[in-house]
Amino acid sequence: MRAEAQNTVTKIEKSLELLRQRLDWETAEYRLEEFNARVEDPDLWNDPEAAQKLMRERQNLVDAIDVCKSIETDMNDNVEMIELGEMEEDEEVVKDAEQALVALAVKAAKKELEALLDGEADGNDTFLEINSGAGGTESCDWAAMLARMYVRWAEKKGYKVELQSESAGEEAGIKSAAYKISGHNAYGWLKSESGVHRLVRISPFDSAAKRHTSFTSVKVYPVVDDNIEIEVNPADIRIDTYRSSGAGGQHVNTTDSAVRITHHPTGIVTTSSEKSQHQNRDIAMKALKSRLYQIELDKRSALVNEAHENAGDAGWGNQIRSYVLQPYQMVKDLRTNFETSDTKGVLDGDLDGFMGATLAMDVAGKSRADAQSDD
Template structure:
């Protein structure tokens, strides 16, 4: 077997090992029997919420087992075909089986990534906040570039993107923006993006064409759905209404419809500036509950907690990722060591490689460099 194909086989086996670990394959058949027995219980739907959770959990297990079995079978079949083809000197059979293995490697890698998204809220929709940091106009432009990057990424995933609020920069770009991104595993994918993002480039706003460094912070919170209970004491919040700023003209807001909610015990502030004040109250309250829920998740997860503590202010020393456009082209994640010279692709929304490396580190506790060294 050629070295390239043996490497592909090894990679598929590695993915299978992780899939088996994530679903606890040894106990999976027994757990499925338990799920099936509970599904047959005539009183199951007396509690609709519990029943829906049971059905979701059962389906996730069924899908995990089916994916594992299919990949395992295809691996065995194609390895056997290659061995037979080599014995019979049938180059066509060998070539077809090798091509199938290379395609299977990509499928297995994708299923491996999906298996990492099994956290409590990973399947939820998400809120994404972007705030320009140190650097003035430069950072406002950088914040706008990041907003475009994430919108492009979400659209490629087939996710729904809703702008919740936005504050324009004084000269260019945006000071801040908040989005709701809806789709399966939206939070699971984006949660690793929380932190400060650093840009180094020749400034388009500098007549002397000097190199500038800009910072923007990104914060990600899961949308709290009906399965998550978050109680907010009305006496703990302050609600303010104000006139939102727009682009001007006939559509500019002339009423105090925008809403700002401050959670007094934590100091969390959320805003929404749609046209309807009632809608803004609802959006802002959901955003607040998501922020409070994220705080609870941070307490439970040392890794996530460390990431958020390190976020700090958007400035030197706090960045999780660097985007260098000058004097060379490189995007590097400082947590995992993952890097790519395809800066244009990243800024156009090709983020899966960066996200996947962080997800893998979250599971293994090791950076990409540490894992490769083993």
Template sequence: MRAEMQNTIAAIQKSLALLAQRMDRETAPHRLEEFNARVEDPTLWDDPEGAQKLMRERQLLLDAMTGYDSIQTELSDNIELIEMGEMEDDAEIVAEAEAALTALAEKAAKKELEALLDGEADGNDTFLEINAGAGGTESCDWANMLARMYVRWAEKKGYKVELQSEQPGDEAGIKSAAYKISGHNAYGWLKSESGVHRLVRISPFDSAAKRHTSFTSVKVYPVVDDNIEIEVSPSDIRIDTYRSSGAGGQHVNTTDSAVRITHMPTGIVVTSSEKSQHQNRDIAMKALKSRLYQIELDKRSALVNEAHENAGDAGWGNQIRSYVLQPYQMVKDLRTNYETSDTKGVLDGDLDGFMAATLAMAVSGKSRAEANAE
């Protein structure tokens, strides 16, 4: 067997070992039996929320077991085909089996990354906030580009995207926007995007066609579900209502339906302006609880998100990723050194490579300095 194919097989076996470790392969069948027994309990749906949680956990375990078994079976089958092809000197069989193993290695690597999303809130929906930094119209336009990028990414994942609030720029783009993105592992994937994003380009707003640098900050928080208790004292918050701003036209609110909640102990401010006042208040309170929960996650976690470690203005020194459109084209993550020249693809939502690299680095425990040294 060719050395290259031996390396491919070794990579698949490494992924299988990690998958087995993550789901605790030895106890998985027993845990599935327990889930199945509880599912058959006629009183299960007396507690709908508990039942839904149980069904989700059971499905995740079943998916993990099925995926592992499928990869293992396909690996064994194709190794046997290669050995048989080599014995019979059938190059066509060998070539087909090697192609299948190459594809299987990619599938196994993807499953391996998904298995790493086992943090306390990784499976949750998420809130995504985008705020333009210093730079006026340039930064507002860059914030709008980032908002489009994340919406495109979420849509490609099949996630549901809901606009929570938006503040338009004075001339172009947006000053800020907040979204709720719903789907399995939405927070787990997006949490690595928290931080400052830097854009270098020839400004379309500069008649002299000079190159400009713009900064926009991105913040990501997990949506807090009913199983997570976050207490907010009424005396700690101030709730204001105001008229939503917009670009004009028939959809601009004519009543004070937008809601702003300020959490005075932390200074956190959350807003919602896209629904009725009652709905906006509920949305803003959920967003506040998510922010407070993120703070608790950061306190307990040794892998604190850099966006919270390096709190500061959106400007030099705080960026996690650079997007250079001129004089050359390159998007580079400053934490992992992962980069691509396909700037158009990235701005159209092709972000999985960056997220996977950051996730793998975080799980491996490598520091930013160590990753850069490599």
């Protein structure tokens, strides 16, 4: 087998090894047998919520086992085809099998990355909030660019995107926007995007064509499942209604139906500006509970945060990423040092490389934190 094909096989084998480690392969089949036995219990559906959770956990395990077996089978089949083609000197068969191996290596690497999404709320839907920083029109335009970037990323993933609220900039862009993004592992993917994003470019709003630096904050919170209890004391919140306005005069409510909830102990403010005031109360309360749940998650992961603190301060907190469009083209994550010169691709939603690098760093940080707690 040619050296290039052998290198591809080695990559696939490494991905398989890591997938099996994350799955605890030696006990996977035994755990599946336990799930199957519990599924056959005639009293299972006496508690529908618990039954649905069990079925989801079982299906996730089945899918993970099937992925490992499928990748291994496809790898072995293509290796056999290459060997057969080389024996019969059939170059076309060899090339087809080599191309199939390359595609399989990409699939295995993707599955390996997805296997890192095993946090408590990683599988949940997510809320995404974007807030422009100081700088007027320039920062509002940057906030709108980031909003478009994340919407495009979510759409490429096949996720459902719902605009919860939006405040338009005075001349261009947006002051703020909040989205609910629904799909498997939506929070797990997006959680690493929380932080300050910095843009350097020649401003299209500056007649002197000077270079400007803008900052926008991104905040990500998991949508809280119904089985997660988050208590909110009515005495701790204030609920206000107001008339909302959308970008460019669109989606303007003719009644004071938009809702703002302020949580006094934490200072958290959540809003929603759909047509129904009742619906807005529900959306804003769910967003508040998600924010409070995120605070709890942050407390639990304190050791991990200490292992790799975000670098750089700007505006509301730590800067995580720089997007430089002038005088050169570069997007660089300041936590992982992952970078690319394909700024257009990134702003069009190509973010998996950045997210993957941060996920890998989080796993390494968690391992170090666990090791420290064992000492």
